[in-house]
Amino acid sequence: MSSATEPNPLQQLIYAKTGALTRDLLLHPGEFGLGKVPASIKPDGTTTSVCGFCSTGCGLELHMKDGKAVNLSPSVDWPVNLGMACPKGWESLTVLKANDRATAPLLKGADGKLAPVSWDDAMKTFCERFQDIQAKHGNDSVAFLSTGQIATEEMFFLGALAKFGMGMLHGDGNTRQCMATAVVAYKESFGFDAPPFTYADFEESDVLVFVGSNLCIAHPIMWERVLRNPHQPKIIVIDPRRTETAVAATHHLPLKPKTDLALLYTIANVLIENDWIDTNYIANHTVGFDDFRQYVAEYRLEDSLENCGLPSADVMEVVKAIHEGQRVSFWWTMGVNQSHQGVRTAQAIINLAMMTGNIGRPGTGANSVTGQCNAMGSRLFSNTTNLLGGHDFRNADHRQKIADTLNIPVGNIPTENSWSYDGIMEGIRRGDIRGLWVIATNPAHSWIHQKEAHETLSKLDFLVVQDMYHSTETAVRADLVLPAAGWGEKEGTFINSERRIGLHKKVVPAPGQALADFQIFRLVSHYWGCGSLFENWKTPEDVFQAMKQCSQGQPCDITGIRDYRMLDDARGVQWPTRQDESTGDDWMPAQQRRLFEDGQYFHADGKARFIFEPPQAPNEEPSEDFPLRLLTGRGTAAQWHTQTKTSKSAVLRTLYSTTLLIDVSPDDAAALQLLPHDKVLVQSARGEIEARVNITGSVQSGHVFLPMHNELTNRLTFPQFDSYSRQPSYKNAAVRIVKPS
The missing domain is CATH 3.40.228.10 (Dimethylsulfoxide Reductase, domain 2)
Structure with a gap:
């Protein structure tokens, strides 16, 4: 990637074919997430940034040397963690240095192998393939699966680009796997998704x-x-x-x-x-x-x-x-x-x-309590489960408000909701969805009933994966891999479990040609031909200002947050923070902001709802063939989700067993004649995996437990979904344990 100020003859030829945006990318890489850390961050000293692992939203002091972060420590004045950090937070910089980082676009060739290509070729292929699918099968034949792990501004840009610019209807996020239930519960009970x-x-x-x-x-x-x-x-x-x-x-x-x-x-x-x-x-x-x-x-x-x-x-x-x-x-x-x-x-x-x-x-x-670092941002601003800012796609007034706010044609806004994650996967199986864009998530690992998930992804005509790493279970299946910058290599905001909006900063350069997701979306809009809709969104803070405008009058109103500087100085700000609260340019909101102190809820009558329903048994119960109930959950504080990042840290790997252990009660171990660390097969009606026995009183007789982070666990899980949130039920499956012959 050139950093010259004047193009050579070959570059001039490239520019003539690819337009001003790609030219700027080649000539001014720093603007696109490449190159040096922004000048606003002192090359030596410290700067504070919100952590990018879980929804806690801790503040980290990043220690700079020669323009790069070289170490970190927990921030003592951040109102979330008060000087504390978990093992994952301490290792936040380490995982950026992994040798399997995606550093250039990769395109699958005729030989079925991924090989590096230029951003120009990648973008042309992306748009040509997706537009060809839409031309043959309709706009709804292309969908996206987003994430709770990119900046709120990037979620906002992606949702606007996909649905207002590219004509997509269907797009969901991996927050469906962790927080959809809480979203629906709050909406029905309180009138808005409001922890x-x-x-x-x-x-x-x-x-x-x-x-x-x-x-x-x-x-x-x-x-x-x-x-x-x-x-x-x-x-x-x-x-x-x-x-x-x-x-x-x-x-x-x-x-x-x-x-x-x-x-x-x-x-x-x-x-x-x-x-x-x-x-x-x-x-x-x-x-x-x-x-x-x-x-x-x-x-x-x-x-x-x-x-x-x-x-x-x-x-x-x-x-x-x-x-x-x-x-x-x-x-x-x-x-x-x-x-x-x-x-x-x-x-x-x-x-x-x-x-x-x-x-x-x-x-x-x-x-x-939320799961991912920006699941709350996804819930409000990703344009998936609701129209931007907690609005409703089905409400004509809401559509007009967003159209006027963003200066886009109201006809570009869908009038119906997207299919949920499971609906998108089912649409792929039926052949209704032929192209899929996966951003910063790993469904080939995390989606329930893994064998079926892999079969589903193999039915796609074109799969694009945008990720930090080229080695994820989903990326290796892709037709096109777009290399993305990670936390610490770009800027934006996350919203944590307590509704606190925190700023994260670019403190190290992204490797190779990897770009911030924000800049990848800029490139896509340019090559797709809809860049004029988003021409004012040149930086994440530009989009933050648009987010504020879309939130106006909503329960999540953040019009009182002036800018990124205010977020930094305040050590994060909880929503709502309305413009009419401000008393001047130096005004700062209270650090602790609870909802419903006045007993007023977000339904039209101001009252909350008692909602109830008879309990129902799950669709799969232990049986004579599969007599044990499988429970899943977090294994240790050093693991996170599909281990895409945590597995890259040698320190974190020492804090949990790299051997897959299945927890078995002493009674069941005795009945099955199992000894500690015995090698066993764990089987469900959907597949089998190999594990080692861990005999423990932490599980009751008739139950076994596996960590959700291991790539094998979802070979066993049973695909049942909550009727209202469409969130998968990962915590229940019928299995048996057998010793290999």
Whole structure:
């Protein structure tokens, strides 16, 4: 890639054929995410950036030398982590140096092998192939799968480009795999996707209830905030496994898997029967309680052993703790979200918070902990599950507002919602979708029922993968690989679990010809022929200003955030932050901003909803052939998702076993005559994998556990989806263990 100021004759010929944007890319690589760190960052000293791993959103101090970040430490004044970092955060720079980074576009040739090509060839091929598919099969025959791991501005640009410029209807993100359940639950209950809490609530509760959450492992810094709680809180964990969080709890309810809905209804009924509810809050701020009261009356405490596998006395202890608490907070993560009935389970948690008046006050709330670093950004601004800024594709007024705000023809905006992730995969299997653009995600590893997922991807006419690494399970299947810069090699914002918008910065150059996703989208818009729609979006901060305008008047209004400088100085800002709050150019918002302090929700009547539904058994239960129930979850604090990044760190690899271990209870190990570290085959109706036995009391008899991060685990998982969120149920499958002959 040339950095000369004047083109040579060969370059002049290239420019004549590729236009001004590609010319600028070759002559001014720094503007496109290549080359040196921006001059605004001091070449020596420190600068602060939000971490790019999980949704906690920690602040990291990046130590610069000769214009590059050479080390980092946790920021002591960042209101999220307060000087702490988990192993992944400490290794954030290390994973950028892996030898399998994608450093040039790769195109599959006639021999079936990927080989380097120029960006010009890559972009021409991208557009020609996708446009040819659309010409033959219709605009809807091309789709995209996005991510919760790129900047909010990049999500915004991609969603606008794909749906307003390229004519796509269908596009979803990998946040469907982790957060769709919470999104739908909040929308139906509160009227908007609005987690109400701030991390200070971990320290201000006197009772914390964790449902399907191993916070200690999945979000270690949030757990550190729990440990800072000065109130000697009661910690209640509802989880089939005796997780690290359950070990540290004051109360653990090891319920039978998939009975959490029945348990939560039982808790609600006992609270109602004892008149341990906040009748004033219910009357003034909610709708539907009388129907809910009548429904849960059938969930009697004395039936909890039969319904949930829990002694009634143990359940009663938890009910009393909730009643006696003055500030009770309820928290959930993937154990709820990744379930066949996750939305109603999340709403059962929300119901408990509302009926006891534990919402809108310090130390309270019905609080969903997000997974990926920017899943919240994806939920609001990716143009997938909703129109930009939490608007509705089906609402004509919303479409007109976004069209006017972005100065695009309203006819370019789809009038219907996209298919969800599973619908897109099904569309590929039917032949309705022929081209797929995958950005910063790895469905060949992470999608449920891996064998079927691989068969599905093989049906595509053209698969484009845009990623940091050329070695992911999805990238190696691609027809075209676009090399992307990673965290630390570009700038933008992430939105964390507590709705805090944090700035991440470019502190090292991207390798080779890799570009920021933002600049790849600029190139695509140019080559596609729709660049005029986005001609004002030259930098991520340009798009941030457009995001602000689209958010105006919405619950997620961020018009009061002036610019990136304000985000940096404030150490992140939580939404909503409206322009009418500002008192001047030097105004800064409060660091802790809870929702619903006034008891006003986002439904038209200002009230929250009690929503409920009878529990249903999952579609696959243990049987004579497959007698064990497989549970999955996070393995250690050093692993993350498909290990695309964490596996690149030698330090992180030493913190977990590189051998796939299956957790087996002592009773089941004895019955199957298994010894520690025995090599076994784990089989489901969909496939088999090889693992080593780990005998542990953390799982109950009849259950086994595998880490979700291992590339083999999804060969076994059962493809069932929540009816409302379409989120996959990763936490339940029937398996058997056999010794290889």
